[in-house]
Amino acid sequence: MPDSALTFAPLETERFLLRPLRAEDAAELHRLVNDWEVAKTLARVPFPYPRDLADEWIASTADRIVEGEAYHLAIARKTDDVLVGCVGLTRDRDDRSAELGYWVGRRHWGQGIAPEAAGRLTHWALANLDLDRITASALTDNARSAAVLLRIGFRETGTGAQDFLSRGGAMPVRLFEAGRADLSPAQAAPAAAPALPEGEGKRILLVAAVGLIDPDNRVLLARRPEGKPLAGLWEFPGGKVHAGETPEAALIRELKEELGIDVSEACLAPFAFASHGYESFHLLMPLYLCRRWDGMVTAQEGQALAWVRPQRLGDYAMPPADKPLVALLRDFL
Numbered sequence: 329m330p331d332s333a334l335t336f337a338p339l340e341t342e343r344f345l346l347r348p349l350r351a352e353d354a355a356e357l358h359r360l361v362n363d364w365e366v367a368k369t370l371a372r373v374p375f376p377y378p379r380d381l382a383d384e385w386i387a388s389t390a391d392r393i394v395e396g397e398a399y400h401l402a403i404a405r406k407t408d409d410v411l412v413g414c415v416g417l418t419r420d421r422d423d424r425s426a427e428l429g430y431w432v433g434r435r436h437w438g439q440g441i442a443p444e445a446a447g448r449l450t451h452w453a454l455a456n457l458d459l460d461r462i463t464a465s466a467l468t469d470n471a472r473s474a475a476v477l478l479r480i481g482f483r484e485t486g487t488g489a490q491d492f493l494s495r496g497g498a499m500p501v502r503l504f505e506a507g508r509a510d511l512s513p514a515q516a517a518p519a520a521a522p523a524l525p526e527g528e529g530k531r532i533l534l535v536a537a538v539g540l541i542d543p544d545n546r547v548l549l550a551r552r553p554e555g556k557p558l559a560g561l562w563e564f565p566g567g568k569v570h571a572g573e574t575p576e577a578a579l580i581r582e583l584k585e586e587l588g589i590d591v592s593e594a595c596l597a598p599f600a601f602a603s604h605g606y607e608s609f610h611l612l613m614p615l616y617l618c619r620r621w622d623g624m625v626t627a628q629e630g631q632a633l634a635w636v637r638p639q640r641l642g643d644y645a646m647p648p649a650d651k652p653l654v655a656l657l658r659d660f661l
């Protein structure tokens with residue numbers, strides 16, 4: 329059995345750790361899930377739940393984490409590591425989506441555990457896996473579960489029918505989904521952004537970005553980290569132009585802060601710009617190209633970095649404002 333504990337760093341919430349399940353969790357997991365009130369709400373859980381199945385299922389979750397197929401995690405109390413439930417995501421690679429599931433043992437109900445755990449896993453997944461959507465479903469008669477999803481930011485998309493092992497057949501469900509925009513409606517620029525003319529009633533946000541190009545003609549993309557709007561999307565390094573700063577000075581500052589490199593103004597060649605209306609601001613973003621810098625490009629803020637061949641840029645999910653820039657860059661390089 330591969331050691332998923334070595335490959336998956338537990339996710340922390342205010343009160344819980346979402347960590348890989350361990351063989352020692354089996355007895356408590358069985359006690360909590362072998363309860364009709366819990367099992368009847370879960371599509372893939374039989375009732376009664378055989379004790380051996382807890383061992384088998386826990387063993388299988390480790391392989392699937394290592395393979396990046398599914399992330400089924402224990403919700404464990406930080407104070408004493410007691411298992412209170414499980415939360416999981418199963419990926420559908422063809423669709424760049426994953427399905428969320430969760431349950432909490434009956435003795436732990438009423439403490440807001442499900443939204444805390446499922447919300448954390450949803451945010452983490454959209455920021456760190458190549459996904460655009462998380463889907464979820466709740467039995468039509470399970471208003472409590474639907475409320476959890478809505479609280480996290482999921483949208484209701486319709487109804488359907490799903491096979492429930494515990495019920496011995498198909499049951500009506502409400503369908504939900506969440507993308508980045510649902511989880512981070514606060515796409516608004518922080519108040520520190522410089523005051524610029526209003527466009528169509530929206531504030532104009534000036535952001536400077538750069539296509540760093542290495543000797544193999546590859547372009548550097550950086551992944552927006554969890555916690556920022558549009559987390560998980562790949563973008564050109566850069567950031568907001570502060571009041572009193574030129575776009576070039578802003579880039580030189582951002583490249584030092586984010587990538588640890590020194591760039592001189594003479595090496596920043598203006599290339600193109602993006603002008604894009606986001607929901608709460610209008611982005612104006614000059615894109616420079618740069619082939620010379622001092623120092624080694626290293627992620628200073630834990631963000632993922634990728635050197636990408638121009639033909640492969642389309643494989644990376646980027647903010648909508650970047651689409652025209654990517655096309656121009658591909659033609660240019």
Ligand SMILES: Nc1nc2c([nH]c(=O)n2[C@@H]2O[C@H](COP(=O)(O)OP(=O)(O)OP(=O)(O)O)[C@@H](O)[C@H]2O)c(=O)[nH]1
Nearest residue numbers: 518535537556558563564565566567568611647649650
């Ligand atoms: N750097 C960068 N920002 C982009 C790109 N495309 C795009 O839409 N943006 C948007 O421009 C804004 C940049 O803001 P930011 O939050 O990265 O700026 P920053 O580094 O100063 O952030 P901070 O204030 O959290 O430090 C975001 O709304 C981001 O979504 C891009 O390719 N590169």
